[in-house]
Amino acid sequence: MKKTITVHLKERKYDILVSQSTNDFFSVIKKQIKTKSLFIITDTNIAKLHLKYLINLFKRQNYDVKTAAISAGEEGKSIKNLSYLYDKALEKGIDRKSCAIAFGGGVIGDTAGFFAATYMRGIDFIQIPTTLLAMADSSVGGKTAINITKSKNIAGAFYQPKLVWINTNFLNSLPERQLRNGLAEIIKYAFIFDSKFYKYLANLLENEIISSKDFDYMICKSCSYKTKVVEKDEKETNGLRAVINFGHTYAHALETATHYKKFLHGEAVAIGMLFSAKLSLKLKLCKQETYNKVKKLLNLAAFNLDEKNNPKQFLSLMKKDKKSVDGNINFVLIKDIGKTINKQVSDNIVLNVLRSK
Ligand SMILES: NC(=O)c1ccc[n+]([C@@H]2O[C@H](COP(=O)([O-])OP(=O)(O)OC[C@H]3O[C@@H](n4cnc5c(N)ncnc54)[C@H](O)[C@@H]3O)[C@@H](O)[C@H]2O)c1
The missing domain is CATH 3.40.50.1970 (Rossmann fold)
Structure with missing residues (x-):
């Protein structure tokens, strides 16, 4: 191709x-x-x-x-x-x-x-x-x-x-773990932009075999979405590029807390996307069904999503993240598959969701 x-x-x-x-x-x-x-x-x-x-x-x-x-x-x-x-x-x-x-x-x-x-x-x-x-x-x-x-x-x-x-x-x-690592970023583009792409991925991962044609297709889709975002906000100045950080605020905290040793970046992003979906559910921005769909695709991709955190440590790490404004943490949250919004979330709610993980 x-x-x-x-x-x-x-x-x-x-x-x-x-x-x-x-x-x-x-x-x-x-x-x-x-x-x-x-x-x-x-x-x-x-x-x-x-x-x-x-x-x-x-x-x-x-x-x-x-x-x-x-x-x-x-x-x-x-x-x-x-x-x-x-x-x-x-x-x-x-x-x-x-x-x-x-x-x-x-x-x-x-x-x-x-x-x-x-x-x-x-x-x-x-x-x-x-x-x-x-x-x-x-x-x-x-x-x-x-x-x-x-x-x-x-x-x-x-x-x-x-x-x-x-x-x-x-x-x-490329070893399988590294393939899965990349899959997380691909799945991210489906969550942010494209419910049809979500269905395609769910189907593909249910069948387990991924052909070279499938890789080409998934890569093209992801690159096209990244291109659109980069074209609108090349140097991350107007906030539009931030959307592709879905799951990344939590992921960065997780990577820092574990000294970049335990998780590959994509594995941390997978856990981070589930956290963002949970936060979205708590804020009533999305329905339970959307949260379930996020979890389902991450499970189909065989990510290990069970990880323990120290809520206070994670809150403080996330506040240090480049994207926090005036001490409030700015999250990319999900409304539906293919629809996200940026929102500042208060510490209490973040802590609450961290504790319920
Ligand atoms: N610039 C950006 O926009 C951007 C976006 C996301 C991530 N990143 C950065 O990307 C880095 C992670 O990249 P990565 O996941 O590709 O890790 P990586 O570059 O460390 O590669 C992972 C491992 O796979 C090996 N490898 C690479 N290609 C291989 C192949 N074809 N066959 C066998 N082994 C191969 C590498 O030697 C390495 O051991 C992080 O530092 C992260 O910050 C940058």
């Missing part, structure tokens, strides 16, 4: 190409970037699995390819690795006309994106995501960042790629 989604921004536009065909990719990349000098940034896991393949692909098209691999996992988003990338790039003769390639999951997309935003005051970069989470969500939208000490995404920039190439063949080597 081949599908192109174009992201239209104020100053420029770029394509998200969803295709397993390398010919499709090269016909687009040749139009988008003029340089033959590439700097592929990946992590040590992906380097073992897929880097040779990608290098050969580019070399056959006469590109000059340099590479660097950083440590895999969330720890990879570090200032130490960023500094390593600057050193490697300089050493290998990467200049301001070269193009960086972020080849990996969200960790690589965020780190390599921030590298590209800052190296020699900004060089072009392309996203080639290899996890479901990165394909369906993080490779689109231009948010790049690294973590500093204990704070996540503290140093970063909005910096859009020149092109995103999504090739779902890379998912063949």
Whole structure:
């Protein structure tokens, strides 16, 4: 399959190409970037699995390819690795006309994106995501960042790629837990925007087998919704982009409380979306039926939703979240499948729902 989604921004536009065909990719990349000098940034896991393949692909098209691999996992988003990338790039003769390639999951997309935003005051970069989470969500939208000490995404920039190439063949080597992790963000788009997509996902997950065609479809749907939001609020200035943070306020508290060790981001988001639905029910914004539907889809995707929290600690962590205003926590809440609203919720109600979990 081949599908192109174009992201239209104020100053420029770029394509998200969803295709397993390398010919499709090269016909687009040749139009988008003029340089033959590439700097592929990946992590040590992906380097073992897929880097040779990608290098050969580019070399056959006469590109000059340099590479660097950083440590895999969330720890990879570090200032130490960023500094390593600057050193490697300089050493290998990467200049301001070269193009960086972020080849990996969200960790690589965020780190390599921030590298590209800052190296020699900004060089072009392309996203080639290899996890479901990165394909369906993080490779689109231009948010790049690294973590500093204990704070996540503290140093970063909005910096859009020149092109995103999504090739779902890379998912063949992705562990099941990581697939489920990405599924959470896909499910999120159904909850926020699309009751038909919800039905499609419920059907798919009931049947258990997910084909490559299904992955293409789910990824295209998610990228299209993310694109629409990013086009309206590229730099999160008018509040419209906040809608895609459904479930994230609780998820961030959960990730912090468990030191980013116990849950993958998508797993925390799944639990966070159920919390938001519970809060919505408590505030009578949605019916019991909607809450049940949220829970049903998350169960069908086999998320473990039973997790204990310390209500006071979670309230305080959520208040520290970037999205809290004047000490009140701003939540994205659900009215129905496909309909959400932003609302500030008082501490008492939040505590009440935290205690009833
Ligand atoms: N920029 C954004 O808009 C945005 C949005 C959501 C999440 N994020 C960020 O994304 C990160 C999480 O991304 P992630 O879930 O992709 O994790 P990740 O990048 O750490 O990848 C998960 C694991 O899968 C391995 N892996 C990657 N591709 C593989 C493949 N094809 N086969 C086998 N193994 C493979 C990686 O080496 C890693 O061990 C977080 O840091 C989060 O903050 C960013």
